[in-house]
Amino acid sequence: MDAERRPVPGRGTEPDPPDQALAPETARWFAKLAAYTPAMAFVRNGDGRYLWVNAAYAHLYGLEPAAVVGRSVEEVDPPLDAAGFRALDREVLRTRRPVRHMLAFRHPDGRPGRAVGHRFALDGRDEPCVGGVYVDVTERDRALDEKAAVHEELHALRERSGLAVVTVGLDGRVERASGGAAGLLGVGRADLEGTPVTAHLKGSAVPAVLRRLWSELVQGRISRAGDVLRVRVAGGATRLLRTDLAVVRHRGAPVRVLAVLTPLGTEFAEPPRITPLQLRVLLLLAGGRPNSGIAEGLGLSRQALDYHLRRLRSVLDAPSRPAMVARAYTLGILDANAWPPRPAAGPPPGR
Template sequence: MDESGLKSLLQHLPVSWWEADRELRVIDSGGGAFDDTRTAQRFLDTVCRDLPGPSTTAGTGHWQAQFDGRVFDVNWPLDRPRQDRTRGMAVEVVPGPMAARRYDAFADLAPAAAFIRDADGRYLWANHAYAHLYGTTPAQVIGKYVHDVDAPADAAQVHALDQAVLARGKPVRHTLTYHRADGTSGHAAGHRFPVREGSQTCVAGIYIDISDHTRALEQRREAEESLCALRDHSGLPCALISAGGRILQASAAAAELLGTRLSDLVGRRADTLLAPAPELLALRRGWRALIGRRSRRIQTSAVLVDAHGRQRRARLHLTAVARSAARASSVWALVTHHSLAHEAYPPLTAAQVRILSLLAAGRSNAEIAASLHLSRQTVDYHLSRLRELLEAPTRCALVARAYVLGILAPQTWPPRSATAGHPHSVT
């Protein structure tokens, strides 16, 4: 903390600090013990007059001084003289009426719940935030005992904690559960510590109500458990991928689809599971749109490569998971449809895919030639080449292979390419 921050802190405490010249004139002062520099000067004059031992132009270290009926611990000088100046500080031992009023007003309206109880569990003081925990006012709490405010089980716990603090004589930090008058429960975290009130040692506490925070954490935990259950038992291949493209989570179905162990899948770069395909460029553009929050979700297709080098075409549903308005932190990837695994074959041309779709629709070679404005011989050549590429001996087998390999979309009629962006597109 720098000097300005320290001065700001001392402004709220029953403390006086000053800087004086060689003639003991106050040049600068502050703290919460006095309201103005004139009072600080009177205090310094009194300190100089009542110095223990021979009078000097500087103090003698540490001693107590009385001023206007108040008692202070005085430290002067605080450091070695600087440019004929000295610094001193005085801490009020028993705060005077003004400091007490200032502290009480500050503590009474502080957002943290605070209280003071005696050894028997009777409330000597409580602020508004503490009373609010129980849905009441400080006047309804002060003077009552713990068992008048808390439920019997809670009161026994509270009293035991008080006795432990008094026995140890040291502060204790903990989180506790309390019950309101309407029967609902809440959670609070803070410190409980011993304080002196007159001639007796009491227990004071300062707590922050963390009920909303605890409830939010519980809801998040339940949501994560539900999501994990859905991920693990739905049977759907899915994975959570970081913005950098690394797999953070994956379902057992995803590992099975890719022919690998789940432990080997998590941590792997997702792009190593993709084979070169015409739609890969569009997938990468869509990914950048998801991470940049220009899109919330996209649907696309891709060719996946399993651990044995076999390929299968899959339908991907990608949804961004955002933690900020500017950038997504991760993306959920879900596979809804996929073809059978197969050895890689050369990519088909747009004309070949269009011929397959027309063949699946029941068109003859002549009709296919007329539709595509090709010669009959060209169509015969393409069909012969397709049977060779897809290892299909007949026209029927060729159509079946086109569907199981994911070349044609199984959910559409008339037949069309599985990679087409529009129902009337060729590819």
């Protein structure tokens, strides 16, 4: 094989196809295919001089193939790289065995890159040669690095931060639970994973709001949602949890739902039963209204208001107005993140 080049109309000179033993028409097809394949390919002689390169390989140097052919490795590569390439060429020619090789390079815009491929011996017309075919894996490696970083961040959030995180399949079953989630519910991970979410909700009926939100999430109509749920914890007690849901997608389609659980208040054996009117009394109390203002605002007599306040003190186990308000926030009856006071999302406890 030599570096002789033939003219091509409109293109100047191109190197001869690597194998002239092919039929002329087949050789032309092969030359065109090899010249423009996305993989980077070259042929060098034993002296390190380029006999043939394709467009992808020449692009590494910001050149056209004709500007590389006929030059030596030392003329196109940095000295340290050239020495390593020549050593590898000699090994391939000595052993006649192909070598898988990873090489570092610079893209024409200066970005570092990596390519992986094989270098192998070729029998030329006049002397043994070395061929190489490489694929640019820069973007693949970058994507894998980013994926690994995301997995590490998720693992840190799930396992090291103490967050209560639950991954739920589209069928409504718990696929994975963090240690924080298991601890929040007072159970082991094995008692959560593989079980339906509904098995951990207090009461037999799933709230209509949750059913609607779940349907919209798994169908991909919304990406996130939130609600307050009454959840059964160890020993049969009840706990109010703020549940923030986010869809996990694969190629644009929902595949699972990630739930972050935040406790609202402490556990309680039975949900406090308050009426809608008593809830309105609590809202006005929390807003700082005096008894006279509450009675006037709700159209109650002073005696009727005193009755409801006594009932609230008993139900909430709170001896004073400030204690009743504090207890209402602790039990998740009132939204701790809202001002002016408003009920927590979802149905009031005891309804």
